[in-house]
Amino acid sequence: MATQTTTLAVTTRTEKGKGAARRARREGKVPAVLYGHGTDPQHLHLPAREFATILRGNGTNAVIELDIEGTSQLALTKQVDVHPIRNYIEHVDLLVIKRGEKVTVEVTVVIEGDAASGTLVVQDANTIEIEADALSIPEQIVVSVEGVAAGTLIHGSDLDLPEGVALTSDPETLVVAVNEAPSAADLASEDEAEGEAAAEEAPAADAE
Known part of the structure; x- marks a missing residue:
């Protein structure tokens, strides 16, 4: 701080x-x-x-x-x-x-740690809004996902804020989601679906 x-x-x-x-x-x-x-x-x-x-x-x-x-x-x-x-x-x-005044500011959210094997960590909010003493504003808020299992959602209300710092963003704001990582088969299916969609759109584009 x-x-x-x-x-x-x-x-x-x-x-x-x-x-x-x-x-x-x-x-x-x-x-x-x-x-x-x-x-x-x-x-x-x-x-x-x-x-x-x-x-x-x-x-x-x-x-x-x-x-x-x-x-x-x-x-x-x-x-x-x-x-x-x-x-x-x-x-x-x-x-x-x-001096001694509290101010409302946005601070950066930083993810640290490695989630459980086979997961995909998605950061939904890069910043959050907090209230803090003007001379004690944290440079960033750290979110640890060390060992976190798939299906875990971390909201604003779950953040570990320094003493004297209060959350002013919506407590239900989704900050980080730990999802199950897609398999190779899932990725292949997505690529195939995208290819089929592109093929269907091609004749319409040519007609224009």
């Missing part, structure tokens, strides 16, 4: 729009907006390299001590928009928080 924060010196920004954002990114800055607790939104520039380092070390729910031109403000990384092709950070939403 995150028990300490990283201080990040940031600057305010007055220019908005795509052109201003492109210029900022060329200068190694990331456009961001800080909001919450009834405050007016603040438009900021974050140092891109330092911010990326914080995300690598703390995950997407990073808590940061912002130094806004001499004024300190604790903030939670709420949303990070990444360019789908070039993989650089386009924009960041930051949420004003206070």
Whole structure:
């Protein structure tokens, strides 16, 4: 869990729009907006390299001590928009928080262990929503399937959450299903059925 924060010196920004954002990114800055607790939104520039380092070390729910031109403000990384092709950070939403405050966030679910022989483990939920102290947000929730038999379903209510962390997702959310692995005969039958279906559709496609 995150028990300490990283201080990040940031600057305010007055220019908005795509052109201003492109210029900022060329200068190694990331456009961001800080909001919450009834405050007016603040438009900021974050140092891109330092911010990326914080995300690598703390995950997407990073808590940061912002130094806004001499004024300190604790903030939670709420949303990070990444360019789908070039993989650089386009924009960041930051949420004003206070020490001791509980926040609701999504965390990644990670599967560990090997289920019983002859099973197939299917992860239905990659993230779950939890409530936790702002300075004690777990980076991930681990689900162990070690030795678990076929037919086992693990729901949100079955997760082993750290002390002080509460589930806010639907307790009935299916997280992991351990199924019986298909046999070679089952796979062959599926391939045959798919081949027959494709053959039936071919004449209709040619007619078009």
